[in-house]
Amino acid sequence: MSITAPRGFRAAGVTAGLKTSGNPDLALVVNDGPAKAAAAVFTSNRVAAAPVHWSREVVKDGRADAVILNSGGANACTGPQGFQNTHSTAEKTAAALGVSATDVVVCSTGLIGEQLPMDKILAGIGAATAALSADGGSDAATAIMTTDSVSKQAVFTGADAAGKEFTIGGMAKGAGMLAPGLATMLVVLTTDADVQPEMLDVVLRDATRVTFDRADSDGCMSTNDTVVLLASAASGAVPSAVEFGRGLTQVCAELARKLIGDAEGASHDIAIRTFNAASERDAEVVSRAVARSNLFKTAIFGKDPNWGRVLSAVGTTDAVFEPDQLNVSMNGIQICRNGSIGDDRNLVDLEPREVLVEIDLQAGEAEATILTNDLTHDYVHENSAYSS
């Protein structure tokens, strides 16, 4: 169900013919209201795709009626023609739904630097509109897949202070940033809670900061990343920011874990938790430095608890710590104590897919966890063997 689990939404996923595989490649999500509140966050990459430029403007007024998403082409680095194609996509969708084009969010994912086949997209929009259904969430989640091996969905149900239930649904695509051609992370979140745009925006930024922003599969930032949240108010529930934020963060965290868990070529899902840091920012910086060390990532692929590679990555940061007070554990074994040799590294079991690396900075009380993957033969293969 995912994005159609909340009341007030319809969705569809159809085959427009953009993918040579013949798999579904066009998804449409419509908010039937009564409210049309929306918020979104986008890639911070300065080389942003045409649909990112378009959609940033769409959500500025806190309203969106629909999201149209295509896989099979990123529409990035495509010049004025690319922007025109995004505009046409929004206009065609708006006409089919009887709404304004400036209330239609557009998302694209696939190869950078090629124009979209607009005849196929425009025809597909008609088919998607005809296929819209209150249980179309799974079809939409399937249509946005590129190299994903499974569709990714999540649902949360909560209640406001009056006991009135509300639901948050979400779908995501992308394999971290590991996907060939930077076929990037797209996320649509829906809710039937009655939440004003300002609060939607604040809560969405809070939730993504500690979930998607901390999923760092290969350190490569894409041109198309978009997370959009639509609220219909169809449940009548009016949750507090805290209650709504808790649910939203839970949905985002589940989708983030699913993205990392399906990262192409990966054989380990690695959580890097830095604790006893002077600040949350320090903890995040340290965890991310380790998550971006190719030497650390290849060691985990080789099931080698190489804590020297962890320390050498930690040492590149400006976080508060003393080198001779660093502790490192892997899957519960403290192999580095006070910056030097700790327990027997042979005690560390790296056979399981899940790996927990814990870095104790002994510098404060803050912590943060970054999710990443190992660097494998299959990663190299999938990102080199064909133009993508």
Add this chain to the structure above:
Amino acid sequence: MSITAPRGFRAAGVTAGLKTSGNPDLALVVNDGPAKAAAAVFTSNRVAAAPVHWSREVVKDGRADAVILNSGGANACTGPQGFQNTHSTAEKTAAALGVSATDVVVCSTGLIGEQLPMDKILAGIGAATAALSADGGSDAATAIMTTDSVSKQAVFTGADAAGKEFTIGGMAKGAGMLAPGLATMLVVLTTDADVQPEMLDVVLRDATRVTFDRADSDGCMSTNDTVVLLASAASGAVPSAVEFGRGLTQVCAELARKLIGDAEGASHDIAIRTFNAASERDAEVVSRAVARSNLFKTAIFGKDPNWGRVLSAVGTTDAVFEPDQLNVSMNGIQICRNGSIGDDRNLVDLEPREVLVEIDLQAGEAEATILTNDLTHDYVHENSAYSS
């Protein structure tokens, strides 16, 4: 010849038994004067090895009589015992040479987090001292190799204003930072020019900034990197800073190219030149961002001229540029023009080992080039298949 090409130096390389392979693993370089001027640069990693801590102090007064280097163990993250072992190494070397321990630079390279077998090192120092010779440069260059497939040496000969000749020699080890166990970059440079320590320091920092600092094989900074320069004044030549700097930069650049050219697992040597930048710093930041993109590096391995991955890396930087004014060429073919589709990507020939990526920011007149490698199956294999 390399480091013994300049007059006033002797060197040796012997087998102390640190490597299980039985290959040479202990090198000694001695400056017989008449001057004993020295300068050095070290890793900026805050988790620095014991020999780095020691050697930083040694060169502070601008004098060093000898450099003792071992492969087969990094002596990093080894606590107080590790520092004591470095101290003992310097003292034993000093006693054998009749100099002060505080004038002996110590370098180590190999696996992090293990104590050195000091009995073997101390015995080896005696053997190395006995083997010292005015043509021992190549033996020393061989003894510092870890996973290097060839030893790396370079020589420059120049003249001062009076026409008096001087020579600069150099040896290096390490495969970028690609080496298993962070068996890191060590460089010893020698000269028979008469150069004061203050000028040595300035010229060495200038030379390394545009050579070794711009060789970025896999973005992983090590705990042991050391570049040390010894000047004997034995030639009597007194070159200007400009003339000496030119020669030193040439030697460092040649060694940097040899490091990148021997990077483990690499199948392409990639020069990323950013030009028309607002500042040299901008050009360096942009080139380095591309050099650190795993998606770009796997694409080059796959002989895929994927300029979208170049732009997505450029877009993560804060350099001055407009996204719709970026131009990118690969091996002479301009595949991206004004941020959009340029010439036919099929015209790009990525069969040769040498790859030149040129990024035109259209924002100024500065430029910088970073040398890197592609990301290959062999890189993953060599850094994961065995504990190192």
